[in-house]
Amino acid sequence: MKLFHRKGGRGRYEIDMTTGALIPKILQFSLPLMLTGILQLLYNAADVIVVGNFAGHTALAAVSSTGSLINLLVNVFMGLSVGASVVIAQAYGAGDVLRMRKAEHTAMTLALFMGIGVGFLGYFLARPMLEWMDSPPDVIDGATLYVQIYFMGMPANMLYNFGAAVLRAVGDTKRPLYYLTISGLVNIALNLLLVIAFKMAVAGVAIATVASQVVSMALVLICLLRSHGVIRLEVNECRVDRTSALRMLRVGLPAGLQGSLFSISNVLIQSSVNSFGSLVVAGNGVSSNIEGFVYTAMNAQHQAAMTFASQNFGAGKMDRVKRTLWSCLGIVAVIGLGLGFLALSFGSQLMGLYNSDPEVIRFGLVRMGIILPTYFLCGMMDVMVGQLRGIGYSILPMVVSLAGACGLRIIWIMTIFAANPTQQTLYISYPISWGITFAIHLICYLIVSRKRLAATVADA
Numbered sequence: 001m002k003l004f005h006r007k008g009g010r011g012r013y014e015i016d017m018t019t020g021a022l023i024p025k026i027l028q029f030s031l032p033l034m035l036t037g038i039l040q041l042l043y044n045a046a047d048v049i050v051v052g053n054f055a056g057h058t059a060l061a062a063v064s065s066t067g068s069l070i071n072l073l074v075n076v077f078m079g080l081s082v083g084a085s086v087v088i089a090q091a092y093g094a095g096d097v098l099r100m101r102k103a104e105h106t107a108m109t110l111a112l113f114m115g116i117g118v119g120f121l122g123y124f125l126a127r128p129m130l131e132w133m134d135s136p137p138d139v140i141d142g143a144t145l146y147v148q149i150y151f152m153g154m155p156a157n158m159l160y161n162f163g164a165a166v167l168r169a170v171g172d173t174k175r176p177l178y179y180l181t182i183s184g185l186v187n188i189a190l191n192l193l194l195v196i197a198f199k200m201a202v203a204g205v206a207i208a209t210v211a212s213q214v215v216s217m218a219l220v221l222i223c224l225l226r227s228h229g230v231i232r233l234e235v236n237e238c239r240v241d242r243t244s245a246l247r248m249l250r251v252g253l254p255a256g257l258q259g260s261l262f263s264i265s266n267v268l269i270q271s272s273v274n275s276f277g278s279l280v281v282a283g284n285g286v287s288s289n290i291e292g293f294v295y296t297a298m299n300a301q302h303q304a305a306m307t308f309a310s311q312n313f314g315a316g317k318m319d320r321v322k323r324t325l326w327s328c329l330g331i332v333a334v335i336g337l338g339l340g341f342l343a344l345s346f347g348s349q350l351m352g353l354y355n356s357d358p359e360v361i362r363f364g365l366v367r368m369g370i371i372l373p374t375y376f377l378c379g380m381m382d383v384m385v386g387q388l389r390g391i392g393y394s395i396l397p398m399v400v401s402l403a404g405a406c407g408l409r410i411i412w413i414m415t416i417f418a419a420n421p422t423q424q425t426l427y428i429s430y431p432i433s434w435g436i437t438f439a440i441h442l443i444c445y446l447i448v449s450r451k452r453l454a455a456t457v458a459d460a
Contacts, residue, residue, distance in 0.1 A: 014229070015171025017311040018093055022320065023327050026308060030300040030331070032173040036180050037296030041289070043184035043212065047205045048289055050191045052282075052355040059201045060355055061281040062142030065270060067288070069129050070150060071259065073122045077114045077158065079256020081107070081165040083248035086310045086389055088169035093314030097230055099244070104166050105237045106244040108224075111162035115155030122151030133271045136278050142202040149203060153210030156217040163220035166231055168307060179219040187212035251389055254398035258385075261402050265409040272413055272426055276363075280423065283363030286354040290347075290364075291371055294339040298379030301332040302386040309390025322449065325387045332383050336376025344372040366423045374431035381405070381434050384441035388448070396444055404437030 015029055052060040084107035091100035126147040130140050164176045187208050194204030224233035273284045305328040312320040343350065347368045351361040385397040412429040 013167075013172040013174050017171060017308045018315040018317055018320065022308075022323055023331075026301075026304050026324070026327055026331065029171055029173055029307065030304040032177045033168070033300040033303055034297045036173065036177040037299060038293055039177070039180045039184050041292045041296055043180075043187045044209075044289065044292070046184075046188045046191055047209060048286065049354050050195045051201065051205055052286070054196050054201075058138050058278060059142055060360075061136070061139045061278045061285065062202050063146055063205055063285075065133075065135060065139060065274070065281050065285060066130075066143050066147050066150070067285075069126075069133065069147060069267060069270075070122070071262075071266065073125065073129075073151075074118060074154075074157075075259030075262070076253075076256035077118050078161060079254070079259055080110060080114070080248055080252035081162045082255040082306070082389065083250070083252020083394075084162060085165040085169045086251045086306060087244065087247045088166060089307050089310035089390075090314035092170050092230075093311030100230060101237070102241040103244040103248070104224075104231060104233065105239065106241045107162050107166065107248065108159070108233060109238045109240050110245065110248075111158040112155060115158030118158070119151045119154035122154065123148050126151070133267055134274050136274060136281065139278055139281065146202050146206045149206035149210060153213045156210070156213040160213060160217040160220050163217070163224055166224065167220070168303060169310070170229075170231055171307070171311075175223055176220070179216050179223075182219065183212040183216035186215050251392070251394040254394040255389065258398040258401050262406050265406040265413075268410060268413050269426060269429075272417060272421075273423075275421070276423065279357070279359050280363045282355060282357075283351075283360045283365075284367055286351055286360065287364040287367040287371070289354065290343055290350050290368065291375065294336065294343060294372065294375050295378065297335050297339055298332050298375070299382060301328045301335070301379065302382040304328055304386075305383045306386035306390045309387050313391045318449075321387075321391060324390075325383070325445070328383045328387070329380055332379035333376050336379040340372040340375045344368055347372075363423070367427050370424065370427040371430055374434065377431055377434035377438055381438040381441060384438060384445060388441070388445055391449070393448055396448065397441060400440050400444060401437055404440050405433040408433045408436065 015025055017025060017029075048060060048063060051063050084103060087103045088100055088107070091097075091103060127140070127144045130143050130147070135143055160179075167173070167176055190208035190211055191205060194200045194208055198204060200207070221233070224231060225235075227233070270284075274281055305324055308324040308328075309321050312318075312324065347365050348361060351364045351368075355361070381401075385401060388394070388397045409429045412432075413426070417425050417429070
């Protein structure tokens with residue numbers, strides 16, 4: 001019995017990805033997701049803009065240099081939300097209501113406990129890790145304060161992200177957009193109040209971020225608790241189902257490890273950036289923030305590939321799985337090239353919004369000139385990863401990504417960059433690693449998808 005035939009089954013926000021025209025449904029799913037990510041980045045940009053303009057380049061460097069460290073500690077656990085989304089989407093595509101609900105309640109239970117644990121871990125490891133990254137002396141105190149306050153909000157962060165993963169699994173990308181809009185406005189208002197009016201600088205930005213995460217968590221929990229469909233969250237059903245948890249771990253743990261180990265290479269790159277001083281750190285941070293808008297738009301196609309592949313794989317429709325990949329690759333290439341060159345065309349003006357120091361702008365433009373024209377390769381690489389996870393392969397893309405991107409970057413830093421320590425030499429490692437990793441992923445996918453198709457035909 002299909003989920004959407006069940007009384008109260010499919011809500012008006014959900015999408016059945018196993019029938020109908022594919023590209024319109026991919027766009028219906030991914031456009032709200034793109035807007036959600038862009039809104040998130042706008043609110044993060046508000047943090048950086050307010051600090052950069054009202055607290056100086058040192059505070060700006062303190063806030064903008066913490067991303068790789070935060071991702072290093074968080075990604076392994078956030079990877080489980082990827083596993084949750086895949087498991088729930090496969091159950092939804094197969095019409096298995098019981099399996100889907102067990103997975104949802106397991107995911108939300110894990111989110112709460114992991115949020116508390118990661119919060120403690122991040123709070124106490126903040127300064128030692130920043131020291132290991134060679135944060136400049138004029139930056140490290142502010143960066144430590146930001147990270148410690150940020151991790152106090154980790155339970156809210158985890159619950160929101162897992163709740164949003166549940167909604168995405170059934171095709172609902174609109175309500176997370178609405179919730180991020182509300183929480184982001186709270187973030188901006190508190191930024192202006194705490195940083196400008198109360199002169200709290202780095203602490204003010206961190207408190208505003210945590211407060212906005214609490215708001216988004218509350219909204220997504222209310223949504224799930226009040227739902228009348230199959231995604232309704234029942235507090236008395238919240239427990240860890242062993243089978244569901246193992247399924248999530250099989251997909252999510254490799255995804256999380258990949259994210260965290262990727263962050264190790266990014267931490268090493270950030271350490272290399274730190275060696276150039278706080279002006280370059282600030283310029284690099286601003287450039288990364290601007291590039292994030294392009295990445296987020298592309299990442300929606302990664303999510304689309306993973307979710308559409310999951311639902312159709314659960315329904316046994318391998319032809320639609322294959323067509324999902326080529327559709328998402330085409331869309332992500334258009335998005336990456338279009339937005340990349342658009343952002344590069346207005347690079348100086350965009351950098352100036354964050355900080356008016358001409359040296360910060362100059363150093364930031366060095367990075368933008370290398371990353372943005374080639375960023376579509378990163379998007380195509382991520383679509384391949386999403387597609388492989390959607391059909392049940394998670395260790396394979398982890399190994400390929402770590403060897404092709406993370407490992408290559410580390411080798412690059414230790415050899416080529418060490419011999420010629422310039423910004424250009426450092427940043428060129430990104431597009432080289434993206435292109436190589438995408439090519440290897442594509443070869444692997446063509447091999448394993450034939451095995452999946454053969455197994456599907458044999459079962460039929």
